[in-house]
Amino acid sequence: MGLKRNVPLFTALGYKGQGPFLAFIMHRIGGSALFIFFTVYILALVGVPSMQGLMRNWAFQVLLLVFGLFHAINGLRITILDLWPKLIERYRTVINIEWAVYVLAAGFAIVVVLRGAFGG
Amino acid sequence: MASRTLPLSKRGMTFETFMWAFTRFTVIAMYGLIIAGIIGGLIVSAQTGSNLGDVLYWAFFPNMAENPLGVSWMTWLAKLMVIAFVLTACGHGVHGVLEIWDDYFISPISRRWARNIVITYAILASLVAIFKIWTA
Numbered sequence: 001m002g003l004k005r006n007v008p009l010f011t012a013l014g015y016k017g018q019g020p021f022l023a024f025i026m027h028r029i030g031g032s033a034l035f036i037f038f039t040v041y042i043l044a045l046v047g048v049p050s051m052q053g054l055m056r057n058w059a060f061q062v063l064l065l066v067f068g069l070f071h072a073i074n075g076l077r078i079t080i081l082d083l084w085p086k087l088i089e090r091y092r093t094v095i096n097i098e099w100a101v102y103v104l105a106a107g108f109a110i111v112v113v114l115r116g117a118f119g120g
Numbered sequence: 121m122a123s124r125t126l127p128l129s130k131r132g133m134t135f136e137t138f139m140w141a142f143t144r145f146t147v148i149a150m151y152g153l154i155i156a157g158i159i160g161g162l163i164v165s166a167q168t169g170s171n172l173g174d175v176l177y178w179a180f181f182p183n184m185a186e187n188p189l190g191v192s193w194m195t196w197l198a199k200l201m202v203i204a205f206v207l208t209a210c211g212h213g214v215h216g217v218l219e220i221w222d223d224y225f226i227s228p229i230s231r232r233w234a235r236n237i238v239i240t241y242a243i244l245a246s247l248v249a250i251f252k253i254w255t256a
Contacts, residue, residue, distance in 0.1 A: 035213055039245070042249055075147050079144060
């Protein structure tokens with residue numbers, strides 16, 4: 001089983017689903033990024049120096065925050081909709097609130113990381 | 121748009137239903153552990169005069185940082201909480217990765233192999249994490 005979908009990424013991103021579709025794609029990318037992060041984390045725990053260096057790298061931390069925070073916030077939205085299905089009637093509003101929360105949280109976290117990396 | 125709910129008894133307890141429930145419960149556990157970890161970290165950092173960031177960094181990377189809490193019940197509690205978080209995160213991730221891979225691995229045999237590889241990896245990674253965090 002499985003669908004055959006030969007849709008280029010940019011065509012997919014232009015799909016009229018907009019916010020909800022972008023949230024779906026970002027959730028998948030975020031999950032994959034966290035899977036990679038988990039592997040790096042385990043290797044750093046084992047004591048691989050390059051992985052420990054990667055964990056300390058500010059660019060890696062920013063990427064992790066961008067995708068990890070979205071995955072966490074979108075996951076919370078999915079859980080809330082699962083627990084209170086009535087909210088599905090306000091789906092677009094919920095998605096918009098999620099994006100607003102994400103932009104604020106990610107923006108704050110990135111500023112903190114960059115301030116730590118470059119001082120000031 | 122009308123909301124639709126289907127009771128668990130009518131869904132049938134397949135592997136997918138079980139993993140869906142497992143994924144939901146593990147993510148709720150992760151949110152709980154994050155909240156408990158931040159509150160607990162604030163309490164122990166206040167009691168020991170250490171920095172919250174240092175406590176969290178040491179808790180997740182005990183082999184890369186000095187223990188700011190000293191050897192005490194706080195150390196064991198922090199280690200237990202981090203181990204619980206890593207285990208729930210790993211369990212949660214298994215199904216997520218499988219869902220993504222299922223879109224690209226089409227044949228039943230490749231899907232079975234993908235499932236075996238991810239679950240084996242999760243078990244091994246969890247065991248390594250438990251050992252390294254507990255013994256560091």
